[in-house]
Amino acid sequence: MAPTFDHPGEQAAADPIKLLAIRETPLSLDEVFRAVGDDASGGTTLFVGTVRNHDGGADVDALGYSCHPTAEAELRRVAEKVVANYPVRALAAVHRVGDLRVGDIAVVVAVSCPHRGEAFEACRKLIDDLKHEVPIWKHQTFSDGTQEWVGAC
Numbered sequence: 001m002a003p004t005f006d007h008p009g010e011q012a013a014a015d016p017i018k019l020l021a022i023r024e025t026p027l028s029l030d031e032v033f034r035a036v037g038d039d040a041s042g043g044t045t046l047f048v049g050t051v052r053n054h055d056g057g058a059d060v061d062a063l064g065y066s067c068h069p070t071a072e073a074e075l076r077r078v079a080e081k082v083v084a085n086y087p088v089r090a091l092a093a094v095h096r097v098g099d100l101r102v103g104d105i106a107v108v109v110a111v112s113c114p115h116r117g118e119a120f121e122a123c124r125k126l127i128d129d130l131k132h133e134v135p136i137w138k139h140q141t142f143s144d145g146t147q148e149w150v151g152a153c
Helices: 029-035 071-085 116-133
Strands: 017-023 043-050 058-067 090-096 098-100 105-113 136-142 147-150
Touching (some): 029 043, 043 116, 105 116
Parallel strands (some): 017 090
Antiparallel strands (some): 058 098, 058 136
16 A cells, blocks of 8 residues: 555644645545635645546556655655745645546645736646656556556656
8 A cells, every 4th residue: 555644734834835645545626725725815726637548649548656755755845945935825735646547636736825927836836846856656558568657767
């Protein structure tokens, strides 16, 4: 079983990082959206990554995500970097591990900021850095029987 990291109640009240999780269970858009609700924010941006039925011109039949034991710490580091560089009022990031099907939600990130432009920029930075820096790997099986690891060193 993949590790689950949920620590939404452990931050101080002033900490804008509201929810960070790596889960084997299906993800909830409502949970992430609620986590970043903030009355002082004029913009909230939510990104949802889903499993698509193709990659690189090949049909995808199966997909699985796995993570390194340091993934939680790296996710926090990425979130803290976004908070340090943007006027983030609230931030949440949840990534799924395990076997997924086409159409399943693989990742949800959300950021609330005083203005919409800041929210878009911070959310894009959050998802881009999560994809590049957090040790979560994707294993794809294609309809022709070939396989590929994505994100593995």
